[in-house]
Amino acid sequence: MTIASQADDRGEPFLGIGWSSVPYDSVSGMLIVMSGLPGAGKSSIAQELGRLPPAPVLSVDPMEAAMWRAGIDRGRPTGPAAYVVVEALASDVLALGQTVIVDAVNDAREAREQWRGLARRRSHVPEWFSRSRRRWMPHRSQIR
Template sequence: MAVHPYGSVLAMLIVMSGLPGAGKSSVARELGRLLPAPVLSVDPVEAAMWRAGVDRRQPTGLAAYVVVEALASDVLASGQTVIVDAVNDARAAREQWRGLALRRNVVLHYIEVTCSDRTLHRRRLEGRQRDIDGFVEPTWASVEARRTNFDAWDEDRLVLDSAAPLTGNIRIALAHLRDAR
């Protein structure tokens, strides 16, 4: 974390990444509560577009990333830390966040959440109910397809395994963010 000369922490851009159902939103919400920092999630934005009448055949996934980027930019401009909650499986998406951090002159942290236990991952995915009006949850087959096409990382990132307890992962993430100062 960058520190202001008077001791206050400067804004950070924390970007979550991971397959649907891996546990990244749980980590994002808890980090948001503890830091505190707003959590901006791509899925509810995309669902809102559909509810507003934007055709699902349009590139609403890309549009949702752009909307979240604009919102994150405003939050960062006010000097606050922000957490972006999205799959971020494509290099282009991760480059988008790097560009935002550079434009806003803030520290960027990527946190990738994986689940080493595929049975647990599948059970979480198939059992979750996020109450995002109009959003259809992905299938296990679609998650497996995304896993196959997940772009390799070039960026430094913290990797958390959600097969471990959430409390331990949060401690690791907070220590990582604190040590980045």
């Protein structure tokens, strides 16, 4: 799998995910946000992205599961809390000038705004990817 710089239908650049021959080795200091329904392949793609070059993958679901294992009742708002934990960790990684990949459903407006806010605070433009029609596409409609 490789990542390539591409242009969307308006000619704006974005990182495209695919299986081409263009290597992904020069991206650093980016906030990459994976979005999509459960089972869409977000985590698999995020893990591959995290290897090329090495970048931490912060997934909301395992954070929430860790809260349950720690004894926090499932009836508590652990989902929103997991998003806050991932945001704090992502902020610290960005402060180091490193790329970080967020893996979450991001189906609520508040969740998407959380990443926009983090990007503004850290002077980054988030790269959004969502699963659409069997292809990974930049989620441009959610970052403007």
